[in-house]
Amino acid sequence: MEKYGRVYKIWFGVNPWIVISDPALLRKLAHRCVGKPASMSEYGHVLTGANYEIEQANAFVASGAVWRRGRRVFEASVIHPASLAAHLPAINRCANRFVARLAQRAAAPAGQSGGANGGTDGGGGGGAEEFDFFAAVGGYTMAVVGEVAYGVDFGTMGEDSGSGSEAAGPAADGAAVSSIGQQLQDAAMTSFRCLQVENATKYLPLRVMFPAARPLVRWLATHLPDRAQREHMAARTQIAQVSRRLMERWQANKAAAAAEGGGAGAGGVSGEGDKGGFKEVGGGISSSSFMAAMMEGRRGAPQEERLSDVEVIAQSFLFVLAGFETTADTLALTCYLLATHPEAAARLTAEVDAVGGRELTAEVLAESLPYTEAVLKESMRLYPPLPYLLREAREDLDLGNGMVAPKDAYLILYVHSMHLNPDVWPHPERFLPERFLPEGAAAFGPADPGAWAPFGIGARMCVGHKLAMMVAKCLLVRMYQRFSVALHPRQPLPLRMKAGLSRVPLDGVWLTLTERGSALRAA
Numbered sequence: 001m002e003k004y005g006r007v008y009k010i011w012f013g014v015n016p017w018i019v020i021s022d023p024a025l026l027r028k029l030a031h032r033c034v035g036k037p038a039s040m041s042e043y044g045h046v047l048t049g050a051n052y053e054i055e056q057a058n059a060f061v062a063s064g065a066v067w068r069r070g071r072r073v074f075e076a077s078v079i080h081p082a083s084l085a086a087h088l089p090a091i092n093r094c095a096n097r098f099v100a101r102l103a104q105r106a107a108a109p110a111g112q113s114g115g116a117n118g119g120t121d122g123g124g125g126g127g128a129e130e131f132d133f134f135a136a137v138g139g140y141t142m143a144v145v146g147e148v149a150y151g152v153d154f155g156t157m158g159e160d161s162g163s164g165s166e167a168a169g170p171a172a173d174g175a176a177v178s179s180i181g182q183q184l185q186d187a188a189m190t191s192f193r194c195l196q197v198e199n200a201t202k203y204l205p206l207r208v209m210f211p212a213a214r215p216l217v218r219w220l221a222t223h224l225p226d227r228a229q230r231e232h233m234a235a236r237t238q239i240a241q242v243s244r245r246l247m248e249r250w251q252a253n254k255a256a257a258a259a260e261g262g263g264a265g266a267g268g269v270s271g272e273g274d275k276g277g278f279k280e281v282g283g284g285i286s287s288s289s290f291m292a293a294m295m296e297g298r299r300g301a302p303q304e305e306r307l308s309d310v311e312v313i314a315q316s317f318l319f320v321l322a323g324f325e326t327t328a329d330t331l332a333l334t335c336y337l338l339a340t341h342p343e344a345a346a347r348l349t350a351e352v353d354a355v356g357g358r359e360l361t362a363e364v365l366a367e368s369l370p371y372t373e374a375v376l377k378e379s380m381r382l383y384p385p386l387p388y389l390l391r392e393a394r395e396d397l398d399l400g401n402g403m404v405a406p407k408d409a410y411l412i413l414y415v416h417s418m419h420l421n422p423d424v425w426p427h428p429e430r431f432l433p434e435r436f437l438p439e440g441a442a443a444f445g446p447a448d449p450g451a452w453a454p455f456g457i458g459a460r461m462c463v464g465h466k467l468a469m470m471v472a473k474c475l476l477v478r479m480y481q482r483f484s485v486a487l488h489p490r491q492p493l494p495l496r497m498k499a500g501l502s503r504v505p506l507d508g509v510w511l512t513l514t515e516r517g518s519a520l521r522a523a
């Protein structure tokens with residue numbers, strides 16, 4: 001440490017992995033190494049066949065023109081303020097419905113017995129029921145993906161969401177549901193699980209340690225897949241199939257609208273009910289949706305800027321994987337932190353109560369919730385869902401500390417370690433949202449303002465960061481307006497995390513909810 005600073009090198013097989021958590025060097029490398037490793041799609045898993053083609057085309061992994069095309073459609077639908085504002089009604093709708101479903105598990109307000117919630121809006125349980133909020137909240141984040149990206153109801157919120165023929169069950173927490181959204185959730189979870197070392201195919205260590213043997217390893221994984229490999233490929237195939245069906249649905253609706261004389265209003269595509277397995281909501285696949293950005297963007301664009309079918313499927317696939325678990329993880333860990341820090345929960349509750357039943361517009365979210373935003377930031381400092389960024393040295397890189405990263409070395413830009421560096425963050429292990437507010441910045445703020453990077457850095461920074469913050473804030477507002485949230489004794493403590501490419505709570509986050517009684521109800 002004295003000699004090289006916060007940089008160290010480890011060897012897996014023939015290539016060194018260089019782990020960097022020094023803020024200045026980490027930033028410098030994130031800006032300099034914009035291209036992902038040529039082997040990025042093979043770093044964490046062994047993909048074969050169509051799954052390999054699709055992975056190579058997604059914006060998280062791709063480089064060069066394919067990356068730029070992919071990133072551009074994400075930017076069009078989830079970065080530009082007008083697009084984001086257009087998504088807010090859908091996000092609000094999902095938050096309100098999810099909170100109504102949570103009410104079924106909540107205890108009656110203090111002093112009232114029996115029949116929680118008055119049974120008026122989906123409530124109706126008796127005492128509080130403990131549940132794994134991390135598993136449950138995935139139903140909300142997946143519902144948002146369905147509505148925002150495709151204008152369809154994936155059915156993750158149970159029978160009330162009525163997602164056509166494929167919505168079968170009642171719960172948002174994984175119980176007896178076979179909606180498209182639930183299948184996607186299961187497939188996405190399987191895919192993430194297969195990235196964890198202990199669950200990965202046995203071919204993975206071989207491939208990581210001996211890069212030259214990649215073609216042989218891929219051949220073996222294709223022809224002699226082990227159980228983990230089969231499970232992983234099946235999960236990815238399922239997500240890809242849904243993505244393809246969404247694309248085909250768009251094409252079919254467009255063709256039908258054209259045949260009827262172009263009656264698909266406002267650039268959107270409105271279909272009929274659940275045709276194709278998707279029930280449309282909020283006017284169907286709207287002109288502000290992600291699918292519209294991809295498909296409309298192909299029309300009239302120069303050849304080199306048009307997304308191919310595989311690229312459309314790849315970005316749809318990525319939206320599901322990137323948009324679902326990360327935000328669910330952040331929400332679950334934020335609720336865990338609030339439940340273990342009652343004074344912070346009280347302050348957040350006061351702030352969301354002041355918002356009242358007002359519609360959660362972009363202005364309200366940006367201006368009226370500074371403490372809620374600080375809580376989310378502090379939660380992501382302590383628990384960044386993606387703890388590191390992976391890059392590859394395309395040439396020998398002088399790290400400026402006497403160390404050289406040789407060409408082909410993996411660079412692990414270790415954001416989580418940077419977030420816990422005591423030279424940068426006073427009391428790094430403590431949950432102090434005030435760090436991110438003017439009142440606490442001097443005492444607890446970072447010595448280096450660039451040392452907070454849960455969404456990454458530079459040109460490859462997360463394109464969904466604004467959407468993720470909106471989705472998280474909308475739910476926190478409606479949830480804390482309505483419930484007191486407590487940790488259930490069933491929660492194993494200290495919290496255990498499991499790490500792969502993402503970092504999530506190993507045992508879930510077990511909560512109980514109590515109706516606040518006087519709480520404001522969203523319209």
Ligand code: HEM
Nearest residue numbers: 059060322323326327386389454455456460462463464468
């Ligand atoms: C709390 C929620 C989220 C977190 C913590 C998060 C984190 C990240 C991080 C750290 C990266 C950069 C990876 C790198 O540089 O290697 C990234 C990239 C990306 N994220 Fe997110 N993300 C979140 C939500 C979302 C959502 C909701 C979407 C959906 C639109 C999304 C889409 C993407 C995409 C497309 C990229 C690739 C960007 C590129 O390489 O140009 N993310 N995310």
